[in-house]
Amino acid sequence: MVLDNVRIVLVNTSHPGNIGGAARAMKNMGLSQLVLVDPVRFPDPEARARASGADDVLEQARVVATLEEAIADCVLVLGTSARDRRIPWPVLDPRESAGRVLEQLGETPEAPVALVFGREDSGLTSEELQRCQYHVHIPSDPAFSSLNLAAAVQVLSYELRMLWLSEQGQPTKMHKIETTAIHNEIPATAEELEKFYAHLEQVLVEIGFLDPQKPRQLMPRLRRLYGRVQLNRMEMNILRGILTETQKAIGAPAAGERRR
Amino acid sequence: MVLDNVRIVLVNTSHPGNIGGAARAMKNMGLSQLVLVDPVRFPDPEARARASGADDVLEQARVVATLEEAIADCVLVLGTSARDRRIPWPVLDPRESAGRVLEQLGETPEAPVALVFGREDSGLTSEELQRCQYHVHIPSDPAFSSLNLAAAVQVLSYELRMLWLSEQGQPTKMHKIETTAIHNEIPATAEELEKFYAHLEQVLVEIGFLDPQKPRQLMPRLRRLYGRVQLNRMEMNILRGILTETQKAIGAPAAGERRR
Numbered sequence: 340m341v342l343d344n345v346r347i348v349l350v351n352t353s354h355p356g357n358i359g360g361a362a363r364a365m366k367n368m369g370l371s372q373l374v375l376v377d378p379v380r381f382p383d384p385e386a387r388a389r390a391s392g393a394d395d396v397l398e399q400a401r402v403v404a405t406l407e408e409a410i411a412d413c414v415l416v417l418g419t420s421a422r423d424r425r426i427p428w429p430v431l432d433p434r435e436s437a438g439r440v441l442e443q444l445g446e447t448p449e450a451p452v453a454l455v456f457g458r459e460d461s462g463l464t465s466e467e468l469q470r471c472q473y474h475v476h477i478p479s480d481p482a483f484s485s486l487n488l489a490a491a492v493q494v495l496s497y498e499l500r501m502l503w504l505s506e507q508g509q510p511t512k513m514h515k516i517e518t519t520a521i522h523n524e525i526p527a528t529a530e531e532l533e534k535f536y537a538h539l540e541q542v543l544v545e546i547g548f549l550d551p552q553k554p555r556q557l558m559p560r561l562r563r564l565y566g567r568v569q570l571n572r573m574e575m576n577i578l579r580g581i582l583t584e585t586q587k588a589i590g591a592p593a594a595g596e597r598r599r
Numbered sequence: 600m601v602l603d604n605v606r607i608v609l610v611n612t613s614h615p616g617n618i619g620g621a622a623r624a625m626k627n628m629g630l631s632q633l634v635l636v637d638p639v640r641f642p643d644p645e646a647r648a649r650a651s652g653a654d655d656v657l658e659q660a661r662v663v664a665t666l667e668e669a670i671a672d673c674v675l676v677l678g679t680s681a682r683d684r685r686i687p688w689p690v691l692d693p694r695e696s697a698g699r700v701l702e703q704l705g706e707t708p709e710a711p712v713a714l715v716f717g718r719e720d721s722g723l724t725s726e727e728l729q730r731c732q733y734h735v736h737i738p739s740d741p742a743f744s745s746l747n748l749a750a751a752v753q754v755l756s757y758e759l760r761m762l763w764l765s766e767q768g769q770p771t772k773m774h775k776i777e778t779t780a781i782h783n784e785i786p787a788t789a790e791e792l793e794k795f796y797a798h799l800e801q802v803l804v805e806i807g808f809l810d811p812q813k814p815r816q817l818m819p820r821l822r823r824l825y826g827r828v829q830l831n832r833m834e835m836n837i838l839r840g841i842l843t844e845t846q847k848a849i850g851a852p853a854a855g856e857r858r859r
Contacts, residue, residue, distance in 0.1 A: 411790035432771040472826040511692040530671035
């Protein structure tokens with residue numbers, strides 16, 4: 340599996356919870372190779388707890404003393420960087436990073452590629468960043484730019500998986516979207532929709548189409564249908580009008596008189 | 600700001616740390632509107648700790664009793680779902696979700712839009728999912744599919760920011776990439792590169808070009824240059840050969856005789 344040659348390298352991590360969170364994020368996205376450079380506390384029960392079942396990633400994690408050792412055999416090394424450095428370096432966003440990584444794995448499938456993440460408080464040092472061919476910048480709000488370590492691993496692993504799935508011709512979701520939204524109208528709010536569903540259900544019971552004792556999947560199916568078309572306010576009024584008129588026609592009290 | 604109308608709704612969250620992590624992820628990506636439906640523990644010092652400075656998002660968070668209340672005024676509601684449900688629903692991946700959300704905000708800029716996230720252990724109920732027009736599926740590994748709650752918020756918020764930046768014509772990274780990689784060759788490893796840099800630095804000192812007392816930014820600049828072109832092994836041999844020959848020419852001992 341090509342993603343098995345993607346190595347996640349965490350440098351000098353302080354909080355074992357973040358190591359666990361990173362392991363979980365990796366496994367969620369189909370990555371498995373974790374290398375820890377001089378972790379402050381590892382192994383640790385907190386890492387295990389936050390890994391939430393990604394224990395195999397933690398158990399197979401390699402612990403080394405230096406970044407040099409962690410990336411020695413890698414043909415491509417990308418390092419995450421939050422800050423603008425004095426010397427500009429080639430910078431990729433997470434999507435471009437995934438593209439560069441999978442391009443490399445396409446050319447040299449047997450050679451490992453590393454994504455390097457720095458310390459929680461201070462990131463990677465200038466010296467460490469200089470060992471990376473590219474810097475990766477996650478486009479955060481400049482006013483609050485520092486992501487949690489596991490969150491940063493999540494974003495980069497997610498981009499790798501998205502691109503890998505698409506290169507495999509695999510879908511990124513389970514079902515195709517079918518949408519027939521009508522867009523140039525004021526859409527109904529969720530509250531209006533709920534009132535409509537309640538009214539509809541009531542009428543369906545009154546007309547004997549819906550048996551409250553055996554509802555089957557009727558309301559869910561109707562919700563899906565109306566939810567998908569994204570009703571506008573005018574259409575909503577029409578549908579509500581139809582329901583009220585139906586009630587009048589069968590001699591039931593109108594909705595307005597009964598509800599609230 | 601258009602992203603101020605994106606509401607993150609967390610339903611019945613068990614662990615306050617996840618609420619804090621979600622708040623941090625939101626603020627990193629420029630989101631601010633958090634609504635908590637019936638949280639198990641909130642406010643809580645753990646939420647504050649994990650928020651790491653996104654205290655304003657937590658303080659402004661609205662706590663409500665039901666999902667209905669949280670989304671009443673929303674014109675578009677998307678709910679995250681890990682599982683394949685019996686009744687298929689229109690499903691979007693995170694990137695499509697961002698597209699749908701920003702499309703909606705383009706049409707109705709004043710109307711709120713909600714992204715709904717379920718419980719850590721069991722997600723959203725079928726009833727809750729039926730209140731959503733779309734389900735969002737993060738394309739995780741089917742063998743280990745359940746993301747941490749804050750990680751899921753991070754992925755969706757990240758996709759929103761990426762698309763929002765691109766729609767604003769803003770860059771997603773700080774510098775343009777310039778790459779002239781030579782691709783049909785065996786690339787040098789990081790270890791080989793390090794040996795080369797060490798050899799280069801030594802020669803630069805020997806030839807009097809680099810003053811170890813006043814190194815300026817010489818080595819970082821050279822590292823950036825060589826890192827960017829992604830040397831292949833043959834080029835590396837050539838460069839090392841040049842250095843060795845230079846040393847011979849100035850009468851210094853060759854690298855092989857001095858190092859190790």
